[in-house]
Amino acid sequence: MDLLSNKWIINLIFCLFFTASLSGDVGVLHVLESEANLDWVLQNGPNPPYMVILDSTLFTRSVMMKLKTGSSRVAGVVVVAPSSNPAEGFSPHTTCPNENSGVYSESYDPALAHCNVTKWNPLGNGLSYEEYDFPMFSLKDDNDTQAIKQCYYDHNHVVNGSSPRYPLCAMQLYSHMSAVTDTATCMRRNGINFSLNPETVCDPLGDFNVLASTRPLNYTDKGHKTGESVVIAAARLDSRSFFFDIAPGAESAASGFVTLLAAAHALRNATQDAQPNRTILYAFFQGETFDYIGSSRLVYDMDNKQFPLDLDNVHSVVEIGQVGLHGESKLWVHTDPVSRRNSSVNEEVEKLIRNLNSSALNLSLSLQEPSFSQPLPPSSFQRFLRARPIPGVVIQNHNSSFTNRYYESMYDNAEYLNMSYPPNLTPEEQLEYVTDAAKALTEVATIVARALYTQAGGSDPIQLKNINADSQMVTQMLYGFLVKSNNSWFQQMVPSDFAIHLRDRPTNFYVGVTQQHSEPTLLVQYLLANLTGTTVNITQDNCQNQREDEDDKESKHIYSYMWVQGAAPPNSTERVAFCVRSTVRLSKALSPAFDLEEYTSKDYSTWTESRWKSIKGRIFLVASHELEMLTLGVGVAVLIASLMLTYIISSKADILFSSGREPTAATY
Amino acid sequence: MTAAVFFGCTFIAFGPAIALFLFTIAREPLRVIFLIAGAFFWLVSLLLSSLVWFISVQISNKESAAQQKGLLIFGVVLSVLLQETFRFAYYKLLKKANEGLLTLSQEETMPISIRQLAYVSGLGFGFMSGAFSVVNILADSAGPGTVGIHGDSQHYFLSSAFMTMAIILLHMFWGVVFFDACEKQRWWAVGAVVISHLLVSCLTFQNPEYVASLVPTYVILFLMGVWAFYSAGGSLRNLKLCLTCKDKDLLLANHRPR
Numbered sequence: 021m022d023l024l025s026n027k028w029i030i031n032l033i034f035c036l037f038f039t040a041s042l043s044g045d046v047g048v049l050h051v052l053e054s055e056a057n058l059d060w061v062l063q064n065g066p067n068p069p070y071m072v073i074l075d076s077t078l079f080t081r082s083v084m085m086k087l088k089t090g091s092s093r094v095a096g097v098v099v100v101a102p103s104s105n106p107a108e109g110f111s112p113h114t115t116c117p118n119e120n121s122g123v124y125s126e127s128y129d130p131a132l133a134h135c136n137v138t139k140w141n142p143l144g145n146g147l148s149y150e151e152y153d154f155p156m157f158s159l160k161d162d163n164d165t166q167a168i169k170q171c172y173y174d175h176n177h178v179v180n181g182s183s184p185r186y187p188l189c190a191m192q193l194y195s196h197m198s199a200v201t202d203t204a205t206c207m208r209r210n211g212i213n214f215s216l217n218p219e220t221v222c223d224p225l226g227d228f229n230v231l232a233s234t235r236p237l238n239y240t241d242k243g244h245k246t247g248e249s250v251v252i253a254a255a256r257l258d259s260r261s262f263f264f265d266i267a268p269g270a271e272s273a274a275s276g277f278v279t280l281l282a283a284a285h286a287l288r289n290a291t292q293d294a295q296p297n298r299t300i301l302y303a304f305f306q307g308e309t310f311d312y313i314g315s316s317r318l319v320y321d322m323d324n325k326q327f328p329l330d331l332d333n334v335h336s337v338v339e340i341g342q343v344g345l346h347g348e349s350k351l352w353v354h355t356d357p358v359s360r361r362n363s364s365v366n367e368e369v370e371k372l373i374r375n376l377n378s379s380a381l382n383l384s385l386s387l388q389e390p391s392f393s394q395p396l397p398p399s400s401f402q403r404f405l406r407a408r409p410i411p412g413v414v415i416q417n418h419n420s421s422f423t424n425r426y427y428e429s430m431y432d433n434a435e436y437l438n439m440s441y442p443p444n445l446t447p448e449e450q451l452e453y454v455t456d457a458a459k460a461l462t463e464v465a466t467i468v469a470r471a472l473y474t475q476a477g478g479s480d481p482i483q484l485k486n487i488n489a490d491s492q493m494v495t496q497m498l499y500g501f502l503v504k505s506n507n508s509w510f511q512q513m514v515p516s517d518f519a520i521h522l523r524d525r526p527t528n529f530y531v532g533v534t535q536q537h538s539e540p541t542l543l544v545q546y547l548l549a550n551l552t553g554t555t556v557n558i559t560q561d562n563c564q565n566q567r568e569d570e571d572d573k574e575s576k577h578i579y580s581y582m583w584v585q586g587a588a589p590p591n592s593t594e595r596v597a598f599c600v601r602s603t604v605r606l607s608k609a610l611s612p613a614f615d616l617e618e619y620t621s622k623d624y625s626t627w628t629e630s631r632w633k634s635i636k637g638r639i640f641l642v643a644s645h646e647l648e649m650l651t652l653g654v655g656v657a658v659l660i661a662s663l664m665l666t667y668i669i670s671s672k673a674d675i676l677f678s679s680g681r682e683p684t685a686a687t688y
Numbered sequence: 689m690t691a692a693v694f695f696g697c698t699f700i701a702f703g704p705a706i707a708l709f710l711f712t713i714a715r716e717p718l719r720v721i722f723l724i725a726g727a728f729f730w731l732v733s734l735l736l737s738s739l740v741w742f743i744s745v746q747i748s749n750k751e752s753a754a755q756q757k758g759l760l761i762f763g764v765v766l767s768v769l770l771q772e773t774f775r776f777a778y779y780k781l782l783k784k785a786n787e788g789l790l791t792l793s794q795e796e797t798m799p800i801s802i803r804q805l806a807y808v809s810g811l812g813f814g815f816m817s818g819a820f821s822v823v824n825i826l827a828d829s830a831g832p833g834t835v836g837i838h839g840d841s842q843h844y845f846l847s848s849a850f851m852t853m854a855i856i857l858l859h860m861f862w863g864v865v866f867f868d869a870c871e872k873q874r875w876w877a878v879g880a881v882v883i884s885h886l887l888v889s890c891l892t893f894q895n896p897e898y899v900a901s902l903v904p905t906y907v908i909l910f911l912m913g914v915w916a917f918y919s920a921g922g923s924l925r926n927l928k929l930c931l932t933c934k935d936k937d938l939l940l941a942n943h944r945p946r
Binding site: 190 | 704836917920
């Protein structure tokens with residue numbers, strides 16, 4: 021059985037969790053046929069608690085809310101994931117994502133707060149943000165799931181409202197979560213030292229942001245850097261879904277950062293020889309789904325002299341949001357109306373939009389601003405605006421509400437992005453095949469790269485024309501992140517100790533807890549290093565020690581060196597490894613609330629994840645309560661009867677066994 | 689199937705054995721020692737038979753179901769024969785021990801009679817045999833489910849417990865009859881014990897037809913019980929006296945110094 025459960029993720033304001041008992045929850049199986057059938061589970065059924073099996077069509081808000089209210093009779097819920105995406109869309113996120121952690125609050129502009137102008141995610145049913153008193157698991161629709169349903173039909177199914185007879189088919193789900201109530205309580209409990217081994221019950225969500233710059237930055241020199249003017253090119257790295265371990269995030273995350281990676285590669289040559297005036301900082305933010313963990317941390321670090329730049333060094337921000345194109349040829353450029361009321365900011369923003377439009381000349385895509393005054397969609401740029409009115413744009417594929425029908429759900433996958441491969445291709449051939457999705461994203465990447473070049477002050481028109489994203493690279497990246505990360509291209513670009521972690525399934529974009537490195541962060545780090553860095557001819561020892569030669573003590577503050585596996589030349593099987601020098605850095609993406617120990621903070625993300633023990637499930641038959649009690653009764657009766665009988669016999673033993681009594685001892 | 693079934697089956701399987709232990713053995717240290725020694729002898733016999741079983745399974749053809757079934761029957765028969773051999777060995781050992789104890793002790797009569805030894809050793813065999821039969825099943829019965837998802841009968845736990853109770857009592861009866869027969873050199877009785885043990889073990893091949901295996905076992909249990917009662921010195925007259933409570937007078941009338 022392939023089980024995916026929902027981990028217990030809690031926040032101060034949103035307590036979404038599942039209570040599950042330590043020994044596992046047992047419930048009689050019930051396959052829900054329709055919403056009306058819920059009456060059996062909630063009222064009429066004679067053998068509560070029930071373990072409800074739902075097909076994905078019934079996994080809706082109304083069914084879940086009804087199950088939630090009747091949770092004393094519900095032992096757990098199992099959702100059978102379909103093999104193809106539901107046509108009508110499904111999004112367990114809220115209708116207004118990151119409502120309270122962006123820039124639009126009552127103080128900024130009350131008319132724009134709380135999605136008053138545009139509901140960004142209209143299909144959102146908010147299921148991910150509810151509290152449930154029972155565990156919820158997801159199962160793939162395979163043979164094991166068929167066996168489970170068959171067990172129900174054999175033993176539990178009734179017709180015409182009669183009661184099913186024991187023994188009944190039941191299921192037990194183990195998913196004990198240690199955390200309680202909310203983040204503040206949970207973090208407080210972490211600190212209690214009653215025993216020799218204080219038990220941590222929850223951990224903050226977070227990971228690392230991946231950063232790189234066209235000019236190297238000295239990371240020991242923190243704070244404002246005079247004369248430095250930086251253009252930030254941002255994208256988000258993470259996504260989520262209702263269930264743990266399956267967050268394909270194709271359009272909500274991958275479309276954006278793959279485009280930025282391709283743009284960074286396209287800009288490599290242009291920014292190496294004749295550097296434009298301004299530095300371009302490529303920023304891939306982690307944890308944006310959970311109230312902007314990564315971007316809020318970077319802004320905090322910049323504001324508090326924990327970063328080699330500060331917010332006064334930032335000239336403008338270009339963010340790539342959801343840019344998957346499904347046959348359209350238009351992209352939308354979103355800006356913040358409030359900061360544009362300032363004329364100097366407005367001028368810079370208009371210049372930026374002109375740059376973007378001129379970069380799109382002679383290409384098949386066009387860029388347009390939304391026709392009416394609208395706030396920014398949920399984006400990392402909002403956190404920058406909270407600190408300073410910086411000019412910037414967010415590029416999206418939607419005019420007002422999201423066109424993504426599967427925002428932050430398990431259906432936001434390669435199939436949704438129209439990554440279709442011709443049949444009968446080997447994995448290697450699929451890796452190389454340029455899909456339509458890849459072609460579209462390549463165009464976007466070219467536009468972004470050229471716009472960044474111009475924005476950074478580059479003025480050579482020949483250089484500009486030569487900036488082109490590589491569609492081969494884009495399709496390989498899309499394949500690696502959304503179909504299979506264990507492929508030959510990724511294998512070449514990672515160090516050998518990470519290569520064994522590459523898997524034969526799509527990447528999971530859930531940010532996870534700070535202690536656990538998430539796979540996409542590391543993959544993007546290695547990719548960015550290979551795509552923007554240079555190969556240097558130094559020994560493995562020097563490379564792994566972050567130095568050019570034995571006496572070099574300075575390079576490690578500016579560059580980072582990676583010893584990657586490389587490819588095997590055609591005639592042999594031994595990989596030729598080499599050293600890549602780049603300006604790629606990881607910067608900690610942990611919400612400032614945890615460093616400041618303000619667990620009830622309204623300014624920063626306070627999401628944590630509960631610790632959990634093993635997650636598993638099993639099915640078996642259960643006997644009726646009466647039979648169990650009967651067995652106990654018979655046992656007690658046998659015990660008492662034998663005690664009495666033995667007492668009687670042993671007290672009369674002399675009489676009973678008197679004939680043939682032993683004569684004197686010597687005979688035997 | 690939860691704690692109720694666990695305790696119910698434990699009491700069924702070990703109820704009589706616990707009662708016997710509490711009332712007849714627990715207070716006499718010598719009997720406890722011989723009980724445990726008896727259990728140990730049974731354990732050694734099982735070890736030997738499992739060694740043979742393990743080797744023969746490794747060299748056999750694991751694919752052929754018929755061969756595996758044949759191997760199982762062979763294993764059961766071998767185990768029964770080994771158990772009875774060890775019972776005989778224990779008897780010989782106890783005889784020698786008794787003579788030794790007698791020469792060492794100050795008293796004139798033996799501290800424990802061969803008849804009591806027969807009972808105690810039989811019960812020891814029974815305890816250990818019952819434990820091995822049923823402890824794993826009891827551990828599983830404590831879980832939330834019951835047998836049956838692959839189509840087997842859901843009375844597995846209950847019938848295993850009853851079978852174990854029968855086996856424990858049978859071992860006790862066999863012990864008594866066996867030692868008595870060895871004392872009196874009645875080898876046909878020894879053979880009858882071995883044959884009835886084989887019969888009971890082979891009846892378990894009827895499972896999962898629990899009725900077909902349990903009912904004959906209980907019939908054999910009753911018959912062996914009667915035989916053991918007579919071997920131990922009981923008689924119908926004694927039984928009638930006991931039941932009609934005339935025993936008190938009899939005791940006084942037959943009172944003699946021990």
